[in-house]
Amino acid sequence: MNNKAGLNIDGQTFELDTIVGSEGEVGIDITKLRAQTGAITLDSGYGNTGSCTSRITFIDGEKGILRYRGYDIAELAKKSGFVETAHLLIYGELPTSEKLSAFSKQLTRYQLIHEEMLHHFEGFPSTAHPMAILSAMINAASSYYPTLLEKREERFDNHAARLISQVRTIAAFSYRKAKGLPIIYPKSNLKFSENFLHMMFSMPGEDMDINPDVARALDLMFLLHADHEQNCSTSTVRMVASSKANLFASASAGVCALWGPLHGGANQAVLEMLEQIHAEGDDGSKFLQAVKDKTSGRRLMGFGHRVYKNFDPRALIIKEQCDKVLAQLQVSDPLLDIAKKLEEIALADEYFVSRNLYPNVDFYSGIIMRAIGIPMDMFTVMFAIGRMPGWIANFKEVMEDPSSRISRPRQIYTGPTLREYSPIGERS
Ligand SMILES: CC(C)(COP(=O)(O)OP(=O)(O)OC[C@H]1O[C@@H](n2cnc3c(N)ncnc32)[C@H](O)[C@@H]1OP(=O)(O)O)[C@@H](O)C(=O)NCCC(=O)NCCS
Incomplete structure (x- = not known):
């Protein structure tokens, strides 16, 4: 195809470059539009606006296609698990058995939140929505890890594992707190989704029988939610990351965006x-x-x-x-x-x-x-646990992109034009 697009404004013609994605989608590159024409585009809800190029997830909404890093969602759902899929999303490839085992070990190693953070739970009223607790606690966790902004690869790997693992721990702890139940610590011998069920529903001193079908269903649910391209919360994570805020702050903002009933709150x-x-x-x-x-x-x-x-x-x-x-x-x-x-x-x-x-x-x-048996107000929290690898992958993509700029949309101002300040006594 012709790699140029034409634009006519008030009889003047402008030529714009186009960019074609690996699945053939065409984008009109308007990065120089304002400089060339003085005009901007207006696209409320961003239905026609690409905010980035990305190598993570592909969706064809008309054909009902969803792929993570090129792998069809149905195939991943059948053959993979949440932890392997998290690795795929964040690092771009399905892990070898050594890499998967190392990744799982990291998740286990970092599954406990800092013990001092337990006090933060006391500060929330018993009526607090778990999404409020989750976003606050993820942000609070950032204060415990001063190395979050260090640009060393192994640091990022540790923090990413910590976030995936701890979001699950925080979610379960907030449920126990809301119910007035004793907190149950994670067990190192349990798999990701089993461990969540254990922390949610076990009682101290008792060994809970975890139904493998239930654990599998939960794992699948996390996997299906693991990424979904430039939706409201992921775009939020990318936007916060574009200001070079840290991973936990960006993820915490993602939780807030996810909360709304038109997005993650829909399951509730x-x-x-x-x-x-x-x-x-x-x-x-x-x-x-x-x-x-x-x-x-x-x-x-x-x-x-x-x-x-x-x-x-x-x-x-x-x-x-x-x-x-x-x-x-x-x-x-x-x-x-x-x-x-x-x-x-x-x-x-x-x-x-x-x-x-x-x-x-x-x-x-x-x-x-x-x-x-998950309570209704925890539904969106479950979505957040699943979406964490996608947010982390998108955060990583922003941080690794040398051409990344701070996200700063423009607007068409429709308010009053310049007017004079009137003293209070002269106002009608
Ligand atoms: C998801 C959603 C926000 C998408 O919104 P959108 O792409 O902006 O779609 P629109 O709001 O433009 O809807 C298009 C038309 O369908 C209607 N519509 C969309 N979703 C609808 C729904 N769930 N129930 C009834 N009507 C609906 C709209 O009223 C509109 O009708 P109109 O053309 O006569 O005005 C919207 O479908 C919705 O609110 N769904 C329910 C919430 C939900 O399940 N969200 C989870 C998404 S994973």
Whole structure:
């Protein structure tokens, strides 16, 4: 293709370079646009704006493709695990068995938070949302590691392992604290997801039987959430990193961005919606009528996606896992019946079909977590644990890019033009 794009402003023509990605996507390079033309672009919500080039994750929303470092998500879900996938995302390659073992050892070595940090938990009210605790604690952790900004490779490796491992420990500790339960320390002989279940649900002095199917479902959920290209939280991490803030500060900002119900908070919102429908004695049909009435302000949570306009490949994988876990745990749940009904009606309804609204990963992940016994306000925290490798990989990409500049978008100002200050007594 022609590697130039033309732009006409007020009769004047400008030529812009194009850049083609390895999967053929075309970007128009506007880095010199303002200098050349005096104009800027306006793209609220950034639906048409590439903020970076990246070698980490590829998504084709129209075709329902998601790949981490070139590997298809369905293949990774079948053959890999969360820890191996975390290594793949951060370091770019699937690890050899030696590298995987070294990486796992590092995760184990750094799994304990600094003992003094336990006092921080005391400062939160028992009503604190675990996402508030998580972001605050990740940021607080940065104060314990003064070497965070040292540019030595092994330092980064240690801090990355520490963050992946400790975010899980902090999450479990905050749950125990909120419940008034004694804190359970991680065990070195347990795998990543098993250890999380142990810290969440064991009691001191007792050995918990960890259901391998539940641990596998959790591991898969973490893996499916591990990265997702330039979404709201990852872009936030990259933006904070662009100012050369440290890894923990950048990740803590990512947690805050993830919290919102239009992003990571959607899995919690799905369950809240199902509970509300159930409490109203509805099977889902009345609720869907309300959703279609724009004045109701209701949305079918867990449906629709900014990028996937056909289907969410993660939803297909997790739906299968959801059915397995529920059958295995012999869960009979009225909320699940409502979820199935909503899915059935919406997939056949003109409103949803014409707008390409399909179930996304959050529609099913909430149901699995509920079956496992994870409380609803921890759902988004689970997402954050899974997303950590993706944030770290993106942070690393920013830090290693010699051409990286501080992110600083512009705006089109639409406020008042220059006016004179009026003394207080003369104001109407
Ligand atoms: C994910 C989401 C924020 C994407 O938003 P978006 O790409 O900006 O899509 P838009 O808001 O432009 O929606 C396009 C149309 O579909 C409708 N729509 C989108 N998602 C909808 C939903 N979940 N329920 C009902 N209608 C929805 C919009 O009202 C709009 O309708 P219109 O064209 O008649 O105005 C949106 O689909 C949503 O809010 N989903 C529910 C929350 C969720 O599950 N988030 C998790 C994402 S992984």
